[in-house]
Amino acid sequence: MTEFKLPDIGEGIVECEVMEWKIAEGDTIAEDQPVVEVMTDKALVEITAPEAGVVTRLHVAKGEMARVHAPLFAYRGEPQGGDGQGGEAQAESEDNTSVQAESAAEAPVQEPAEPVEPPSSSSEKGGAGRRVDFILPDIGEGIVECEIVEWHVAQGDEISEDQRLVDVMTDKAMVEITAPEDGVVAELYVAKGEMAKVHAPLFAYQVAGAAAGEAPAVEEASPPTPTRKSDSPAHTAASEGGKGPYGRIPASPAVRRLIREHQLRLEDIPGSGRQGRVLKEDVLSFLDGARHSGAVSAADSGSDSAGAESPAGTDGTARDEGEVRVEPLRGVRAAMARQMVAAASSVPHFQYGEEIDVTDLLALRGRLKPQAEARDVKLTLMPFFIKALALAIDEHPLVNARLNDEATEIHYPPHCNVGMAVDGKAGLMVPNIKGCERLSLLEIAAEVQRLTEAAREGRVAASDLKGGTISISNIGALGGTYAAPIINIPESAIVAIGKTQWLPRFDEAGQVVRRGIMTVTWAGDHRLLDGGTIARFCNAWKGYLEDPESMLLHLS
16 A cells, blocks of 8 residues: 655645545546645645555545645555556556555465555655655646756755755746655765656655664665666666566566567666666667667678778768757747747737837836835836736737637636746746736836746746736847747737837927837737737837826826
């Protein structure tokens, strides 16, 4: 029987309320099946099953508070039949579910009289000297893997409960993983820059309180070397006799079927999973390597003499010594790529450009800046852009609306939540300020400052990334006069702001004067917004910015 512990949901949350159980005791569950909804102080989070099994107990009732790292429910892992293997069970689940499930491949499963506890997989305190595998928790929002950005501990380091251990990057934000209890780091399974799987072991530690000289429950292994899979403990376990900790190499039925189809031997394939587990990716990599080796051997067999004479190619020209550097597209940048492709391919964009004279706005900001600084708030032009936007949307609410997925209904949000595109170290992020129509300039400025700093560090809360209704891209802060932005779907409009330039203009008397001119370019969803709608809306926004004192008439 396995105890499922409430994972670390992040953002310093230590407990949450159980809103609804989607399962009951005795129910059969499948891997990644939603089992319970919990409410934190920020959002509703859905917890999924780590593997297939049968629910044996619900520890926390609906409406009660569940604590992070405490048991949430218990289940018994179920074997999976398959592929002529005599009902072979899936070998060694990613979170060490039970000895029963692990040995199911060699013999029929017998229901034990007493529940069998998983070996060294629990993180409950006590049991001095135990080695515990920390399982990467479900970070929510359907995320199944994340990139290791920075380890703050190393093998052999002592750790304390809730100590910051590692920063991981999902496709939405940076998440901080903390220690579940006191102990000593035994092994880091995933190196910096590599991808860690949800529900898979992230690191191992020895529980605090071990007596001097006492051997740990699980033998420690040296840290894996990410660049050489053959040197990893996983490969060592697979290559030494081809046996894992239970007398065989762990591999799922699907992987074994793939190996049979290509007439391979399981013992020949380096396993990158925990304790030598051979994954589908390992088989595909092995096949690619075999094909590449065969191609190289065929080429070398006919050109040994020529290759020995000089490094020249077949045409006599010198080979290029440089190599293309390949970097995987991950995290926020990968999410941005998917979002932009979806927006550009599914939304017909309508572009509209305008010039705005911000001379008076610059003067007003200069007068108000010292008062904002006295309250530790940095007052830029962005709060004025946002407040004016909210006022213009009050006059033209269609620009703040959106279409449903079938493009059959127009949905009008109750608030104006303005997103800001921020160029952070993790990539482009667009946090949004909620309810701008009811916030003062000073309150908006404080939110701009908070979200900008968080986005540049890649630590924006998930709640700040959701619910945007319209976006601003201040590309002019970096340089550039014009830009053609892509809509941040499902929103219907976005504006790109160019840099402010001091340019000559004619005044009412026909005299040339020096004015601060800023260019803006709007992009609108042409299924919902036509040129006249965007033009009238932009004129209203422009009016507030060119005559900023007029905003006072509309402040509540």
